[in-house]
Amino acid sequence: MGNDYEAISKVSFSRAVKQIVEMSSGMAEKAIEAIADRKGDEFVKNILEHLPPVKIAAILRQHDFSCPSIISWILTPKIIMDVLKVDPLFWKSIYDRNQSDNFFQIQNDALDLINSMLLNEEDRDKQGAILQHISADSLSLLYLFLPFVGWQVKKSQTLDFEDPEFDFGTADHLFEMIRWADPYTAKKIIDFIYSTKVPLFYYITDLWSEAFDYFDTDQDYTSVEAVMFVPVD
Secondary structure (H helix, E strand, O other): OOOHHHHHHHOOHHHHHHHHHHOOHHHHHHHHHHHHHHHOHHHHHHHHHHOOHHHHHHHHOOOEOOEOOHHHHOOOHHHHHHHHHHHHHHHHHHHOOOOHHHHHHHHHHHHHHHHHHHOOOOOHHHHHHHHHHHHOOHHHHHHHHHHHOOOOOOOOOOOOOOOOOOOOOOHHHHHHHHHHHOHHHHHHHHHHHHHOOOOHHHHHHHHHHHHHHHHHHOHHHHOOHHHOOOOOO
């Protein structure tokens, strides 16, 4: 068909991974979709496991949870955990304009990213596995806490997802889903809320700094630093 993302589905695995890394995020997603059509989700899952997490985060950032990327359905719990570790690398612009609205937008974007990988997953066991991986890693757990900074716990909680009180995609709804899929992680969120009183600005700044420190010291990530600021359009 003359398109790079169609041609890439015909090349070898290692070459496909290399070419996807070098593509813009939009083209990379189309290439992955073409490969999935030809070779199936398991083959694509293997490719995703060999892509830098920053590349996957860039692809996911093109969407919102109401219309998530096609790759969000294929991500393994470990890949999701790694994506949350590095997503703050894309927050560099928070210092371009030191305005509070920027930090609320970052918090909303984090909620949206988590929702895109959890709320659209109908398999409770997989949701639980994702949350267990996140809970076992301090940095990705800090990211999971971000949508709940300043969140107020309701005195009466319900597991009725049809309750109109919980608008789909909100922190309230996300918490109910987490409590349904993995009560242990939900308890960690509650413990965090009651034990940590920190302004959103400081929380985001610290998480951003932690992500860069992690990226700078992890050999698997420093080898792909060139893709950290890949185009997302």
